[in-house]
Amino acid sequence: MSTRTQEHERSDERSERAREETDVCPECGGSLAVDAEHGETACTECGLVVEEDAIDPGPEWRAFDAAERDRKARVGAPTTNMMHDKGLSSVIDWKNEDAYGNSLGPERRRRMERLRTWDERFRTRNHRERNLKQALGEIERMASALDVPDDVRETAAVIYRRALEEDLLPGRSIEGISTASLYAAIRQTGTPRSINEVTSVSRVDEQEVKRAYRYVVKELNLEVGPTDPERYVPRFAGDLGVSSEVERRARELLDTARDQAVHSGKSPIGLAAAALYAAAQLTNESLTQGEVSEVADVSEVTIRNRYQELLEAAERAGVTA
DNA sequence: ATGGTTTTTACTGCGTC
DNA sequence: GACGCGGTAAAAACCAT
Numbered sequence: 001m002s003t004r005t006q007e008h009e010r011s012d013e014r015s016e017r018a019r020e021e022t023d024v025c026p027e028c029g030g031s032l033a034v035d036a037e038h039g040e041t042a043c044t045e046c047g048l049v050v051e052e053d054a055i056d057p058g059p060e061w062r063a064f065d066a067a068e069r070d071r072k073a074r075v076g077a078p079t080t081n082m083m084h085d086k087g088l089s090s091v092i093d094w095k096n097e098d099a100y101g102n103s104l105g106p107e108r109r110r111r112m113e114r115l116r117t118w119d120e121r122f123r124t125r126n127h128r129e130r131n132l133k134q135a136l137g138e139i140e141r142m143a144s145a146l147d148v149p150d151d152v153r154e155t156a157a158v159i160y161r162r163a164l165e166e167d168l169l170p171g172r173s174i175e176g177i178s179t180a181s182l183y184a185a186i187r188q189t190g191t192p193r194s195i196n197e198v199t200s201v202s203r204v205d206e207q208e209v210k211r212a213y214r215y216v217v218k219e220l221n222l223e224v225g226p227t228d229p230e231r232y233v234p235r236f237a238g239d240l241g242v243s244s245e246v247e248r249r250a251r252e253l254l255d256t257a258r259d260q261a262v263h264s265g266k267s268p269i270g271l272a273a274a275a276l277y278a279a280a281q282l283t284n285e286s287l288t289q290g291e292v293s294e295v296a297d298v299s300e301v302t303i304r305n306r307y308q309e310l311l312e313a314a315e316r317a318g319v320t321a
Numbered sequence: 322a323t324g325g326t327t328t329t330t331a332c333t334g335c336g337t338c
Numbered sequence: 339g340a341c342g343c344g345g346t347a348a349a350a351a352c353c354a355t
Contacts, residue, residue, distance in 0.1 A: 322355100323354100324353100325353090325354090325355105326352080326354105327351080328349100328350080328351070328352085329349080329351085330348085330349075331346100331347090331348090332345105332347090333344100334344090335342105335343085335344085335345105336341105336342090336343090337342085338342105
């Protein structure tokens with residue numbers, strides 16, 4: 001997916017640039033023409049080559065709708081930020097065998113040794129790539145443990161790359177920044193995972209995760225808003241085993257609460273937990289504060305405070321509506 | 322660092338099963 | 339008596355300044 005959009009952007013840029021600056025020869029004022037065979041733009045008068053390699057790297061075919069594009073686009077692994085080289089490199093096998101499994105003669109063997117050496121040098125040439133390799137592995141591990149969707153992993157990888165490019169790493173641990181990147185991605189995508197959950201799968205302690213997170217957000221000017229409480233509802237509801245009716249009403253409560261700005265400053269998790277508790281009360285479904293507190297990982301006191309507010313807000317809305 | 326806000330911890334009293 | 343619930347006070351954590 002990303003491959004295709006990137007390619008389109010690039011080809012658009014190219015053709016635009018070509019259109020803009022190639023009408024008149026800067027040397028003699030004669031007209032310019034594109035020599036398609038050599039990919040050059042040259043003056044018809046004096047022969048001056050204005051632009052070399054003006055070959056459009058975009059697709060050589062045209063498509064007039066999405067289905068046709070899908071048919072014409074050629075296959076291949078999409079590049080991904082989750083692999084340190086975007087998944088583009090191939091690897092030379094370590095075995096001294098050819099593709100058919102026959103063992104190699106001594107001279108071929110030596111050549112293979114050298115190829116391997118260079119291959120290795122190329123792939124993990126410097127600190128950065130090795131660093132990236134480890135970090136992305138770490139992100140992938142944590143993301144799997146947390147069961148977050150792919151777009152979150154991709155976002156985390158992008159954030160980490162930026163952190164690396166902006167030299168945010170020196171002095172901090174790879175694990176710390178990896179975890180921070182993942183959590184930042186979670187926040188940016190509004191994925192319902194608390195910082196506690198993230199730290200629980202990280203190799204570094206809570207303190208460092210938080211410090212690294214603040215640092216990364218600040219230095220990269222990341223924009224992170226609070227997560228929508230409703231996004232926690234399905235998960236908590238599932239863990240609690242409540243009816244879908246309760247889940248629905250919990251959502252309603254959160255909606256009306258948001259309309260009345262009861263939201264701001266309060267933790268989304270506490271809100272979601274309280275909404276479920278309140279909804280269960282309204283539906284006469286048995287659900288204790290203790291149970292909710294358990295699955296949502298918030299104190300019962302918080303649930304008490306929040307659910308009162310939610311019910312008040314609902315009442316106000318109910319009266320006026 | 323500081324101050325304001327929110328959450329947590331710990332404790333208490335009340336009603337019910 | 340244990341349990342669920344509600345309230346309170348003080349400590350801790352959080353956030354913007």
